[in-house]
Amino acid sequence: MARTQDEGAPNAVRLGRGRSKRRLGPARLRSYFEDTPLGATIFPTCHDGGMVEISNPDKVYFPDDGITKEQVVNYYQTVAPVMVDHLVGRPLTLQRFPDGIGKSGFMQKNASKHFPDSIERVEVPKEGGTTNFPLVDNPDDLVYLANQGTITFHIWTSRQPHLDCPDRIILDLDPTEDAEPPRDAALAARTVFDDIGLDSGLMTTGSKGYHVVAPIEVDHDYDIVGQMARILATVMAVRDPDTLTIEFRKKKREGRVFVDWLRNRTAQSAVCAWSIRPRKGATVAMPISWDELEGTDPDHWDIDTAPDRADDPVIWPDPNALDVEKVLALGEDHDVEPEESFDRFRS
DNA sequence: GTACCTG
DNA sequence: CAGGTACAACGCGGC
């Protein structure tokens, strides 16, 4: 059960004056392991003695803001208890900037060999081979990856043990450059979800748009769920063709909000809640309530303000069953057909 | 940030 | 031993 730290080392951050590395106390677990007494110190995976070291803490990661690597790692340490719930079981794509966002970064799908064993890998087939995605299920591993220069975490819409079947539908509202926050688009997404009996939640992306997220019972594969998402997005665009589009080409969007349903296809990913974005201001993707939509711009929350909400986070609604027939009927009402290959009687 | 390869 | 490099990638429609 709960263990205490070795040799009476203090739990508080030990500031190594004049040293190049700092140690954080062991990350705390709260909501994920619900039977853990608050404040107990446990080491579910116990690498590095439960301590996570910050290398190069003073390296500047956000040049415009003077935000250091230490601040980034400390941020993930602080929000880990709530963020881990969003990561558990989901293949991760890491967006890493080892020298800060002023230098070039890269996306990483395969877990590096030097990642600790406590970070599980899941092997996923791809066209010419396989990808070994990393999985995170505890705060220490999240903090480890932050120390590896990860600024943003991207996740699948499915999770173990059912990686073939999404547990949510995401409608990603992408405005064009210099457009107003797509609030009406978010409300329209909520409406189509309501129309088919799905409760939905709302998230700022930390950039220019919102994600509307509808948890679903794990029952349909990516083919089905992807098609349902396409129909829903198309219905939105049919209902409000002047402000919404599913047109992939930017030139053809003509100022309209792109309803991006492609997040729901296999092997695609979407930014994870509580992730920092590699943008000026170190903004954060943050779940918010529908009541907050009017007063919350997509880039409202940031690395400084987000931890304030970690104690009382907005969480996704409970999943509902995805009623495929209802989606097809809604589509037909708007002259939206499923793809030719779609067979409603497949298993 | 780190491993690995090349010179 | 220093320096350079890799570290994603899947469509799917339109040109």
Add this chain to the structure above:
DNA sequence: GCCGCG
């Protein structure tokens, strides 16, 4: 066949 897109 590439390009544009996340």
